[in-house]
Amino acid sequence: MSAQPVPDLQLLRLSKRYGAVLAVDDVSLDVEPGEFVTLLGPSGCGKTTLLKSIAGFLQPSEGSVVLRQTVINDVLPHLRQIGIVFQHYALFPHMTVAQNIGFGLRMRRRGRAETDRIAAEMLELVKLPGMGGRYPHQLSGGQQQRVALARVLAVQPVLLLLDEPFGALDKKLRVEMQIEVKQLVSELRVTTIFVTHDQEEAMLMSDRIAVMQAGRIVQCDTPQAIYDRPHDLFVADFIGASNLLDAKVLGTDGAAARVAAGGTELEVGLAGETSTSAEGVLMIRPENLALRAAAERGGWEGRVTFALHAGPTMEYEVAVGEGARLRVSRPRAGGGGERTWRIGEKVTVSVVDPASCRLFRGRWT
Amino acid sequence: MPERSFEDHGARVRARLGDAAFWAAIWVVSGLALVYLLLPTCIIVGASFTTSDFVVFPPVGLSLRWFAKLWELEAVRVAAARSLGIAAAATAVAVVLGVAAAFPLVRGRFRGREALNALLMSPLVLPSLVYGLAALIFVSALGFSLSITVLVLSHVAIIVPYVVRTTAASLALLDPHLEEAARSLGANIWRTFVHVVLPNLLPGIATGGAFAFISSFDNLTVSLFLAGPRVETLPIRLFSMIEFDLDPSVAAISTVLVLITLAVVLLAHRAVGLTRIVRL
Amino acid sequence: MDQPLEPGDQGLSRGLASRLRLWQLALPATLFLAVYFFAPLLMLFWWSVRAPEGGALTLANFASLLTDPFFFQTLWLSLRLSFEVTAITLALGFPLAYLYTNLGSAARLAILFITLLPLLTSAVVRSFGWIVLLGKQGLINQGLMAAGLTDAPIRLLFTVAGVRLALAQVQLPFMLLPLINALEQLDPSLEPAAVSLGASRFQAVLRVTVPLAMPGVVAGAILNFALTMSAFITPAMVGGGSFIVMPTLVYQSAIVTLQWSKAATTALILLMVALTVVWTGTAVAKRWHYGAREGAADA
Numbered sequence: 024m025s026a027q028p029v030p031d032l033q034l035l036r037l038s039k040r041y042g043a044v045l046a047v048d049d050v051s052l053d054v055e056p057g058e059f060v061t062l063l064g065p066s067g068c069g070k071t072t073l074l075k076s077i078a079g080f081l082q083p084s085e086g087s088v089v090l091r092q093t094v095i096n097d098v099l100p101h102l103r104q105i106g107i108v109f110q111h112y113a114l115f116p117h118m119t120v121a122q123n124i125g126f127g128l129r130m131r132r133r134g135r136a137e138t139d140r141i142a143a144e145m146l147e148l149v150k151l152p153g154m155g156g157r158y159p160h161q162l163s164g165g166q167q168q169r170v171a172l173a174r175v176l177a178v179q180p181v182l183l184l185l186d187e188p189f190g191a192l193d194k195k196l197r198v199e200m201q202i203e204v205k206q207l208v209s210e211l212r213v214t215t216i217f218v219t220h221d222q223e224e225a226m227l228m229s230d231r232i233a234v235m236q237a238g239r240i241v242q243c244d245t246p247q248a249i250y251d252r253p254h255d256l257f258v259a260d261f262i263g264a265s266n267l268l269d270a271k272v273l274g275t276d277g278a279a280a281r282v283a284a285g286g287t288e289l290e291v292g293l294a295g296e297t298s299t300s301a302e303g304v305l306m307i308r309p310e311n312l313a314l315r316a317a318a319e320r321g322g323w324e325g326r327v328t329f330a331l332h333a334g335p336t337m338e339y340e341v342a343v344g345e346g347a348r349l350r351v352s353r354p355r356a357g358g359g360g361e362r363t364w365r366i367g368e369k370v371t372v373s374v375v376d377p378a379s380c381r382l383f384r385g386r387w388t
Numbered sequence: 389m390p391e392r393s394f395e396d397h398g399a400r401v402r403a404r405l406g407d408a409a410f411w412a413a414i415w416v417v418s419g420l421a422l423v424y425l426l427l428p429t430c431i432i433v434g435a436s437f438t439t440s441d442f443v444v445f446p447p448v449g450l451s452l453r454w455f456a457k458l459w460e461l462e463a464v465r466v467a468a469a470r471s472l473g474i475a476a477a478a479t480a481v482a483v484v485l486g487v488a489a490a491f492p493l494v495r496g497r498f499r500g501r502e503a504l505n506a507l508l509m510s511p512l513v514l515p516s517l518v519y520g521l522a523a524l525i526f527v528s529a530l531g532f533s534l535s536i537t538v539l540v541l542s543h544v545a546i547i548v549p550y551v552v553r554t555t556a557a558s559l560a561l562l563d564p565h566l567e568e569a570a571r572s573l574g575a576n577i578w579r580t581f582v583h584v585v586l587p588n589l590l591p592g593i594a595t596g597g598a599f600a601f602i603s604s605f606d607n608l609t610v611s612l613f614l615a616g617p618r619v620e621t622l623p624i625r626l627f628s629m630i631e632f633d634l635d636p637s638v639a640a641i642s643t644v645l646v647l648i649t650l651a652v653v654l655l656a657h658r659a660v661g662l663t664r665i666v667r668l
Numbered sequence: 669m670d671q672p673l674e675p676g677d678q679g680l681s682r683g684l685a686s687r688l689r690l691w692q693l694a695l696p697a698t699l700f701l702a703v704y705f706f707a708p709l710l711m712l713f714w715w716s717v718r719a720p721e722g723g724a725l726t727l728a729n730f731a732s733l734l735t736d737p738f739f740f741q742t743l744w745l746s747l748r749l750s751f752e753v754t755a756i757t758l759a760l761g762f763p764l765a766y767l768y769t770n771l772g773s774a775a776r777l778a779i780l781f782i783t784l785l786p787l788l789t790s791a792v793v794r795s796f797g798w799i800v801l802l803g804k805q806g807l808i809n810q811g812l813m814a815a816g817l818t819d820a821p822i823r824l825l826f827t828v829a830g831v832r833l834a835l836a837q838v839q840l841p842f843m844l845l846p847l848i849n850a851l852e853q854l855d856p857s858l859e860p861a862a863v864s865l866g867a868s869r870f871q872a873v874l875r876v877t878v879p880l881a882m883p884g885v886v887a888g889a890i891l892n893f894a895l896t897m898s899a900f901i902t903p904a905m906v907g908g909g910s911f912i913v914m915p916t917l918v919y920q921s922a923i924v925t926l927q928w929s930k931a932a933t934t935a936l937i938l939l940m941v942a943l944t945v946v947w948t949g950t951a952v953a954k955r956w957h958y959g960a961r962e963g964a965a966d967a
Contacts, residue, residue: 098400100863101866102866422782424840432797492691498691515898517898545705608790626792653784
């Protein structure tokens, strides 16, 4: 029988209060060794405050931060061996790239030869060989990013924190860096906590995502679970696009429910709510809807108001009775004889897989 | 394997002690510096309330006796009025010259702009002692006798940079699109200036003008050279009173001056914000 | 490129508006300063190189002063004093400026207030405060005697030590503002970055903050040095008649003994010494820019 792996990081009921405001509200989280967890949420949700509390730059008002089973609440940040990559890289402008990378090692009193060797290794690792003599201002944004990463990895931290590190990069570079960084930390099995407000980024890189709102973690799950089975409306709305329809609950049966929305009845999945309300909001992902000719039945009738060739997909917006608009996303390539629709055409919108729709019971504003 | 520094209890305690010592040192020296900054002013203000006939701190008893006496001291009244007049006149001229000059500095795109900036700021860099002497020699060599006008003009020279600097800073913050929008809506140059530019510049101009006024009012060095035997400004009066005729009324005058300065700083804060002034 | 005003404008005299160029707005101020600021300086220069009895250009004035031991003594005193005062203001100012950058807005405002108030108060008032402080019955002597450190009041007024104390306080605000500016310009995530890599706060300040703030610090220091060398009021009031620094020499030559040539020459030597310090300091500061400015711009 193998031993249970001990989480590298445990947050136990962590709270941070600023006067009357609760920036972090009773947050608990376990991060396993080698795991890549993302804190995802809109600005002001408390993710940065949480990050600073883990790093030691803020003292929690309540709760504990536990690193490899040691409570580190009163350990000063420079002893925590937690590496941070900052939003704007924070490279020391008065030091060369090699000196930047070797900084942590020098702080740990490693010898000159060893420091130089490790710095060179790190440069190879981040694919910047021979750039040791350059100064940060001579590097491009992407290169600075890598140096920041190399600098932090050089001291083999117990935990790696990434604070929205790709915000300053352009789209194409960002995607490249996302893949590179993920590969690198996976290879090295570095436990990583990643902070971002970009849900695509989170979905791409994470083993688990902790969605935050108003200081709390509202759901912590794998990206697929969060996408397919959001716990509440906030998560459903925040992750990916979704159509939200008012619905009446006609009956429930375990994890399924029968609802009526916009005149059509469906059997859908029930989100884990304890509410027994007869009303609710139905969430349907745009790729879960299909368009057929108006004459056919089994769906909502409407008129196409928007049609866009969005690269690999066609994005539609269809106005269906009572001012509701449904977003529909259909793949363009491939067979199935699927036609494209134009603005003004009358269509029927039908649900492809009702079971993967989710009903959130209760009244939502 | 990384050394687990966060598990080493000895290291943790040592680190906390070291950190505490660091911040204690910072706070102690800073506190010292702040007290050092305030001490002389507080001493004078405190001493002005004394009942005794000599200047002493802590004051002997508390009374407004010496403030009341101020009004009777004719020489002081005359000097104060003269200083006020000089400062007002100098500030007025400096504002006109300085505000006008700020525009090419901020909006202009001609080659000599850096040089113009250096030129307009140079009175700030040159010691007023050297300027006072230079002005004295200049004026006398040209055959003019020392007069209030000469003094006012010399004050203008040294205070104009304040007005230029704050006005330019204010102007730089003003979005030029505002003016373009006004013009496209039909306002001409003059109206645009009066209704769009000027209201936004006023805080900057007012702050610069206030600093200029105070600099002129407080000025001793240049005035000593150029005032001549018959013109006495308040700082000159104070200077000679401290030398020859010292009693707590000097402290009382100083207290009034400090209060005026306080008012100006508060005004500047309301108008522009102290943090922005510091960045100038 | 000039920005002519459109001729189609109404309002302010059409003819005037159409011919007014932007740079011309700077003319009044420029002409005024040319006449009333720069011309006097030229005149000063002229008086230092002409012989006292009138006539040809000569360097005799400079020669006579520079070979006068008393003059050298005074120059040396001025230099030494300015150096000491600058060092004191740096030592006091840097920790305060550092604290400032680590405090919230309310505390910062308070510090700025405490800094600006003496800055805008007349030097006469501040020096007066020091006269009261340093006197035999002043607070310092009171404190020393109360603490039992001395039986009789020690003489602080009219001494170099007294002037040093007073001058340092007068100059402290002038040093503090550039220091605060220098520290505020720095990327605020640099210190936390250093700390996260294993540097204690102190080490982070030493290795990251101080080196990066150095250029601004040096600029502020040399400016203050120049200002301190030319300070007249405080040494005159707190130093009394027996205490001569360069500015006092200038004043005496000009107003008391009416030797304008001598005064002009002294003033110019003062200026040149101050300028030399500024240039040397700036050159040193430039080399401090860590090749961050040098090196090929190949990225």
